[in-house]
Amino acid sequence: MFTSISFLSILPETLILVLGIVVLIVEPFWKNENRRNVGWLTAGGLFATLIISLLIGRPGDPVPALGGMIRFDWLGFFFKMLFVFGAGITALFLMDHEKVGQRGEAYVLLLASTIGMCLMASSADLVMLYLAIETTSIPLYVLAGFMLSDEHSTEAGFKYLLFGAMTSAVMLYGFSLLFGFTGTTNLYVLAAALQSGHLAASVMLGVVFLLIVGLGFKVSIVPFHFWAPDVYQGAPTPISGFLSTASKAAGFAVIARLFLVVFPDFTLSWTTMLAVLSAVTMTVGNLLALPQKNLKRMLAYSSIAHAGYAMIGIVAISKLGITSVVFYMVAYIVTNMAAFGVVAAVGRVVGSDEYDAYRGLSRRSPWLGLIMLAAFLSLAGMPPFGGFVAKIFVFAAGIQANYTWLVVIGILNSIVGVYYYLNVMKYVYLYRMEKEDEEKHPIALTRPYVIALAVLALGVILVGTIFAPWFSWSSAAVVNLF
Amino acid sequence: MNFPVLSIIVFTPIVAALIILLIPAERKTEARGVALAAATFALLLSFWVYLSYDKTAAGYQFVEQYSWLPQLGISLHLGVDGISAPLVLLTGVVMFTGVLISWGDFGEHVSAGIQDRPREFFAFLFILATGVFGVFVSLDLFMLFFFYEIAVFPMYLLIVIWGWIQTREYAAMKLTLYLFIGSVVALVGALAMYWVAGQNTGIYTFDMLQLEKAGFSASFQNLWFLPVFFGFAVLGGIWPFHNWSPDGHVAAPTAVSMFHAGVLMKLGAFAALRVGIMLLPEGAKHWSWIIMLCAGVAVVYGAFIAFVQTDMKYMIGFSSVSHMGLVMLGISTLNHDGLLGAGVQMFSHGVMTALFFAVTGMIYDRSHTRQIPELGGMNKIMPFASIGFIIGGLVSMGMPGFSGFIAEFPIFMGVWKTQWLVAVIASISIILTAAYIMLAIRRVFFGKMPEKFEGHITPITILDKVAIFTLCSFMVVIGVFPSFMVPMVETGVQNALRLLGVQ
Numbered sequence: 015m016f017t018s019i020s021f022l023s024i025l026p027e028t029l030i031l032v033l034g035i036v037v038l039i040v041e042p043f044w045k046n047e048n049r050r051n052v053g054w055l056t057a058g059g060l061f062a063t064l065i066i067s068l069l070i071g072r073p074g075d076p077v078p079a080l081g082g083m084i085r086f087d088w089l090g091f092f093f094k095m096l097f098v099f100g101a102g103i104t105a106l107f108l109m110d111h112e113k114v115g116q117r118g119e120a121y122v123l124l125l126a127s128t129i130g131m132c133l134m135a136s137s138a139d140l141v142m143l144y145l146a147i148e149t150t151s152i153p154l155y156v157l158a159g160f161m162l163s164d165e166h167s168t169e170a171g172f173k174y175l176l177f178g179a180m181t182s183a184v185m186l187y188g189f190s191l192l193f194g195f196t197g198t199t200n201l202y203v204l205a206a207a208l209q210s211g212h213l214a215a216s217v218m219l220g221v222v223f224l225l226i227v228g229l230g231f232k233v234s235i236v237p238f239h240f241w242a243p244d245v246y247q248g249a250p251t252p253i254s255g256f257l258s259t260a261s262k263a264a265g266f267a268v269i270a271r272l273f274l275v276v277f278p279d280f281t282l283s284w285t286t287m288l289a290v291l292s293a294v295t296m297t298v299g300n301l302l303a304l305p306q307k308n309l310k311r312m313l314a315y316s317s318i319a320h321a322g323y324a325m326i327g328i329v330a331i332s333k334l335g336i337t338s339v340v341f342y343m344v345a346y347i348v349t350n351m352a353a354f355g356v357v358a359a360v361g362r363v364v365g366s367d368e369y370d371a372y373r374g375l376s377r378r379s380p381w382l383g384l385i386m387l388a389a390f391l392s393l394a395g396m397p398p399f400g401g402f403v404a405k406i407f408v409f410a411a412g413i414q415a416n417y418t419w420l421v422v423i424g425i426l427n428s429i430v431g432v433y434y435y436l437n438v439m440k441y442v443y444l445y446r447m448e449k450e451d452e453e454k455h456p457i458a459l460t461r462p463y464v465i466a467l468a469v470l471a472l473g474v475i476l477v478g479t480i481f482a483p484w485f486s487w488s489s490a491a492v493v494n495l496f
Numbered sequence: 497m498n499f500p501v502l503s504i505i506v507f508t509p510i511v512a513a514l515i516i517l518l519i520p521a522e523r524k525t526e527a528r529g530v531a532l533a534a535a536t537f538a539l540l541l542s543f544w545v546y547l548s549y550d551k552t553a554a555g556y557q558f559v560e561q562y563s564w565l566p567q568l569g570i571s572l573h574l575g576v577d578g579i580s581a582p583l584v585l586l587t588g589v590v591m592f593t594g595v596l597i598s599w600g601d602f603g604e605h606v607s608a609g610i611q612d613r614p615r616e617f618f619a620f621l622f623i624l625a626t627g628v629f630g631v632f633v634s635l636d637l638f639m640l641f642f643f644y645e646i647a648v649f650p651m652y653l654l655i656v657i658w659g660w661i662q663t664r665e666y667a668a669m670k671l672t673l674y675l676f677i678g679s680v681v682a683l684v685g686a687l688a689m690y691w692v693a694g695q696n697t698g699i700y701t702f703d704m705l706q707l708e709k710a711g712f713s714a715s716f717q718n719l720w721f722l723p724v725f726f727g728f729a730v731l732g733g734i735w736p737f738h739n740w741s742p743d744g745h746v747a748a749p750t751a752v753s754m755f756h757a758g759v760l761m762k763l764g765a766f767a768a769l770r771v772g773i774m775l776l777p778e779g780a781k782h783w784s785w786i787i788m789l790c791a792g793v794a795v796v797y798g799a800f801i802a803f804v805q806t807d808m809k810y811m812i813g814f815s816s817v818s819h820m821g822l823v824m825l826g827i828s829t830l831n832h833d834g835l836l837g838a839g840v841q842m843f844s845h846g847v848m849t850a851l852f853f854a855v856t857g858m859i860y861d862r863s864h865t866r867q868i869p870e871l872g873g874m875n876k877i878m879p880f881a882s883i884g885f886i887i888g889g890l891v892s893m894g895m896p897g898f899s900g901f902i903a904e905f906p907i908f909m910g911v912w913k914t915q916w917l918v919a920v921i922a923s924i925s926i927i928l929t930a931a932y933i934m935l936a937i938r939r940v941f942f943g944k945m946p947e948k949f950e951g952h953i954t955p956i957t958i959l960d961k962v963a964i965f966t967l968c969s970f971m972v973v974i975g976v977f978p979s980f981m982v983p984m985v986e987t988g989v990q991n992a993l994r995l996l997g998v999q
Contacts, residue, residue, distance in 0.1 A: 396646075402642070406638070409684070410687050410690070413687045418688075428680065432676050436669065437669075443653060443657050481564075485568075
């Protein structure tokens with residue numbers, strides 16, 4: 015039963031699991047002051063996982079594996095690589111985070127959550143999918159509330175848990191209905207059964223809605239977004255970055271697979287619903303980001319808005335549409351990780367995430383200012399950074415699918431986005447510290463930050479300029495889906 | 497042509513920007529030196545391109561094409577024609593003189609130019625320059641947008657960090673939002689063109705030379721022409737979307753004003769012509785009266801507003817609106833004379849307004865005021881700048897013997913052929929321009945110098961003189977030898993006319 019395909023199909027998960035066990039074993043042997051080195055081990059292990067998987071774990075034609083529980087294909091594999099990359103960067107950011115980076119458990123939880131995400135992206139069975147989603151979420155609940163002495167952090171953890179538990183219960187109800195209608199839990203068998211089953215469209219729309227509740231929570235689309243600002247603000251910053259990127263991308267991987275495989279026949283009804291949700295999500299996210307004064311909250315609303323943009327690609331339900339979503343996730347992960355990385359680096363020294371803490375940042379640390387500039391311009395959709403190309407692809411897919419009205423809403427929203435992103439850059443580049451002595455207050459960056467931020471900044475520019483390879487990989491991920 | 501001269505021109509500034517950023521912040525002179533070297537290099541290359549453009553062969557030359565994203569038909573496709581080659585040269589000139597003007601402490605003159613963080617200043621300015629070069633030479637619609645946006649966002653930082661402290665935050669945000677709105681509106685039109693052209697021809701491509709042949713239906717063109725044209729024309733300062741422009745000019749530091757009025761506004765007019773009119777010619781014919789109306793209003797209204805300004809930069813800013821209105825007016829005629837005049841006017845206005853802003857910057861750096869009534873007698877201390885300003889003024893009035901005449905005369909001829917009434921009304925602006933320019937010259941440069949300035953105003957530096965000389969020489973050469981530029985623009989105009997189907 016355990017063939018080589020089965021083994022290869024869960025190669026990244028296996029390696030991460032091994033890494034987690036290694037971390038657990040060696041962590042107690044390190045002295046307290048050296049314990050942050052667990053971060054090096056975790057990040058190194060994850061990047062080794064990335065390389066090994068890329069070298070020997072690449073999928074060929076899509077095949078079901080492990081008794082049909084998962085599907086070994088490019089979509090899953092590509093997303094897995096993104097998660098592993100994101101987790102590795104997050105481990106680097108965690109290392110010098112006070113109260114978190116010295117605790118081995120944090121890294122183990124991070125790894126456990128990454129395993130869950132990897133399984134989310136490749137699962138082809140409702141049972142597996144639900145297990146994967148919970149494996150992803152539960153460690154994240156703990157991580158969000160990791161700083162026990164911090165009120166905001168505990169609040170974040172608890173809020174995330176309550177919202178997560180509720181929405182996943184609703185989604186589970188949707189799963190059970192699907193099973194009830196068809197008598198199977200395998201997505202691909204289920205799709206065939208649904209097509210021959212002559213179910214009323216209204217019933218299916220209800221099921222779709224139940225699923226959207228759960229998945230919408232993961233990708234934080236309106237109206238399931240309420241948790242995001244509080245959780246992002248309260249959670250340790252690197253974890254907020256992980257939540258807003260990898261966790262969101264995992265949600266999109268599931269949405270792409272679930273909706274295109276299971277409900278292709280009912281496209282009209284659910285795409286209209288998703289289009290409306292996308293428009294509302296963009297608008298609400300951007301408008302609420304405008305008055306923010308706390309950078310982490312602002313990034314939370316901005317990440318809600320970005321979920322809305324990416325949703326345009328799903329709504330288009332074309333090859334280009336899904337490709338553009340995958341590409342969007344690539345650009346968004348590097349960009350938003352860079353943004354949260356800067357927030358973590360500044361927050362560690364200044365001790366605040368308010369806009370005012372960023373006064374004179376470009377004089378205190380010119381390179382940090384430039385990286386922040388690149389990340390924020392990329393979020394705003396300016397070239398030569400990744401966000402620009404990603405947005406154009408999504409919009410192009412929208413126009414191709416005759417959703418011009420949705421694209422126009424997206425474009426109006428990105429104008430709002432330009433305003434609040436540049437507003438932050440004003441603090442960084444224009445405003446000065448109280449005594450105008452920025453040179454005396456440099457922002458010291460430790461080595462993990464330097465490495466991670468350099469990789470991300472390079473990534474933001476590479477995705478935005480040499481975009482052909484990323485696009486090819488994104489479309490390779492999609493090609494087997496249809 | 498094997499030597500990839502255009503891509504070298506495009507990427508020289510951005511490479512220089514990266515090098516400049518790597519220089520330690522306190523070594524300001526080195527940063528300036530690299531900037532000047534790169535600007536000189538780009539100027540020489542663009543001059544070489546200009547001189548070796550084969551006017552008899554016409555068409556797109558120095559063409560380079562690199563596959564970028566074949567799945568969607570995006571390629572890095574570069575080339576210049578008779579309209580864009582002068583604009584590339586213009587960008588080189590403004591970039592070179594802009595660096596000279598912003599040099600900062602040179603010899604005894606410690607108050608002028610960019611003192612604070614010149615490293616970042618030149619880096620952002622050069623990123624902007626790459627965007628500008630890129631738009632002028634792009635033959636691919638996607639890349640055109642790519643470079644267009646690169647040309648927009650550094651503007652925000654340049655104005656907000658180094659701009660005039662009183663209005664910079666407001667003006668920078670206003671400018672950025674106007675231009676961004678314009679460009680994304682045009683983007684929707686461009687994406688629509690992409691899909692419809694693909695459906696018509698079966699080839700999905702952003703290549704503009706292919707899109708020219710896509711055979712868009714008349715109803716499609718009529719629907720999308722206005723968003724595309726006006727989306728770009730916002731950057732060209734067309735009325736009623738010109739509002740960002742004077743505010744932006746005033747708030748920007750000298751070199752950025754030069755770039756902004758000298759080159760960026762041409763970017764808008766050029767892209768509106770290249771994408772709006774040349775790709776959607778039927779739509780252009782259908783809607784040309786609207787452009788003519790807006791441009792005509794801009795010409796006269798801009799001149800009137802410039803007339804009542806007391807701030808030199810506001811005066812020049814509104815005169816730019818008026819002069820860019822002439823460019824748009826020339827474009828809106830869709831005939832040979834009008835387009836030819838518009839092409840020359842883009843270059844002529846570029847050097848002229850860059851010169852105006854350069855001299856204004858020199859005066860402001862020394863007197864700390866731009867209020868015309870408060871100034872006087874500058875001729876005694878900076879005769880060279882005064883001569884430069886006067887030459888610029890003569891160009892602005894359209895005096896024969898200077899480039900302005902060569903540019904404006906065909907525009908008015910073209911407009912007369914299309915709609916004589918507009919030509920009559922627009923000619924009011926010539927009188928007004930003469931009036932406000934001569935008043936400004938008299939008040940600022942002649943008369944008695946106010947006592948508070950006596951002994952405080954220092955002469956301009958040799959770098960400033962080189963910049964003024966460079967800019968003036970182009971205006972005079974084109975004025976005296978129109979054959980330096982007109983035949984070249986002619987070839988580009990013929991290409992546009994071919995697409996419009998008129999000869």
